[in-house]
Amino acid sequence: MTRATPRSVLVTGGNRGIGLAVARRFAAAGDLVTVTYRGEKPPGDEKFLSVQCDVTDSQQVDQAFKEAESAHGPVTVLVANAGATQDRLLVRMSEADFTSVIDTNLTGAFRVAQRAVRGMIRERHGRIVLISSTTALHGAPGQTNYAAAKAGLVGFARSLTQELGPRDITCNVVAPGLTETDMTRALTEEQRQELLRQTPAGRPGHPDEVADAVAFLAGAGYVRGAVIPVDGGAGLGH
Secondary structure (H helix, E strand, C coil), rough: CCCCCCCCEECCCCHHHHHHHHHHHHCCCCCEEEECCCCCCCCCCCCEEEEEEECCCHHHHHHHHHHHHHHHHHCCCCEEEECCCCCCCCCCCHHHHHHHHHHHHHHHHHHHHHHHHHHHHHCCCCEEEEECCCHHHCCCCCCCHHHHHHHHHHHHHHHHHCCCCCCEEEEEEECCCCCCCCCCCCCCCHHHHHHHHCCCCCCCHHHHHHHHHHHHHCCCCCCCCCCCECCCCCCCCC
């Protein structure tokens, strides 16, 4: 269904996987979409604006918003999806392994949300969706850094929800489980089978199924500070 009044949407890490599926969903609905990417550009035939941006750099974040605002108007929907992993057991994890993952996944979300909220307050309207992970809810060996960063997004969203109060600005979290992306394709077959064993659906999710939840939250005005798992039942709602 095409939207009568297009919104200005910005998706970080929108060049592949979940981010690309989310961007396509909004574009198909008639929204004006900007995606950021750090390395590989999105496919050239996509119907959205692509801006190179590393979310660990505040100046690049500000420039990405300026380009989105210039092309599409004030950003009223933000999807903070950009992420990174450096998986290692804690005893072998360097401080750089830990802090780099926190900087991209958690502090990166802070940077883009802070920049977005300024304009949303002026517009008196906004929707922020943070892409977390079910790893944040039940943990995973070798991912103390990633789980900590993704869990931090939950507290961030709920605190921001209270700060925004009666304004028509929402902040929610989507927590995907095992999903067919480049990140999960890097798993060993043993790891993959163990995750599938824990998933009542008996299969991995598709990025489009995560996009379903994001699209819902981008239109839901009375859902605030929520965490929606999209994990085939692996967490049984948690």
